[in-house]
């Protein structure tokens with residue numbers, strides 16, 4: 001019960017702070033500071049599929065995203081800009097002391113502004129409350145994402161051979177990365 005009340009309070013306080021600073025000190029906040037992370041809803045799926053198909057040659061289907069809502073150990077997030085347009089999303093799995101980022105994706109028009117970093121920091125914060133290690137996979141060809149993960153302290157722990165589908169019916173390896181979390185639980 002207290003946990004639910006705390007979550008509601010955090011949510012309201014965060015929004016109130018954001019509105020206060022936006023109105024009183026508009027120049028003190030960057031565009032990314034004004035963006036908000038919230039839980040994904042089914043109504044977001046059309047917009048998520050737009051971003052997913054722009055970003056990936058082998059996108060997840062809408063069915064996969066729908067299935068994510070019903071897995072208790074998954075938490076599904078979107079990032080909204082100040083006009084409440086969804087510009088990014090992420091799916092995190094946390095179970096048995098291990099967290100795993102299953103998808104993180106920023107609309108190409110909003111990339112390079114700090115949105116990916118903001119989402120990653122959020123995922124790290126919530127993972128640290130329940131897990132000891134945060135894992136993810138990345139394509140060797142995705143140097144942009146690798147630079148982000150490396151800057152956050154992730155280390156390479158192995159390679160999954162032929163993990164991803166690739167052009168011409170081939171497969172691409174996945175680099176497995178892990179971040180040891182500061183225990184908060």
Ligand SMILES: CC(C)(COP(=O)(O)OP(=O)(O)OC[C@H]1O[C@@H](n2cnc3c(N)ncnc32)[C@H](O)[C@@H]1OP(=O)(O)O)[C@@H](O)C(=O)NCCC(=O)NCCS
Nearest residue numbers: 055104105106111112113114115116117138144145147148
């Ligand atoms: C990877 C992705 C999530 C990063 O999000 P983003 O909002 O573009 O990244 P940010 O603006 O927060 O930048 C974070 C870091 O990424 C790296 N980065 C961002 N753009 C880069 C570029 N053009 N070249 C190289 N590194 C880059 C930098 O290390 C940057 O840190 P810095 O700004 O302090 O130098 C985003 O580009 C994306 O959605 N790509 C397509 C989907 C995808 O590849 N998802 C990851 C699958 S593992």
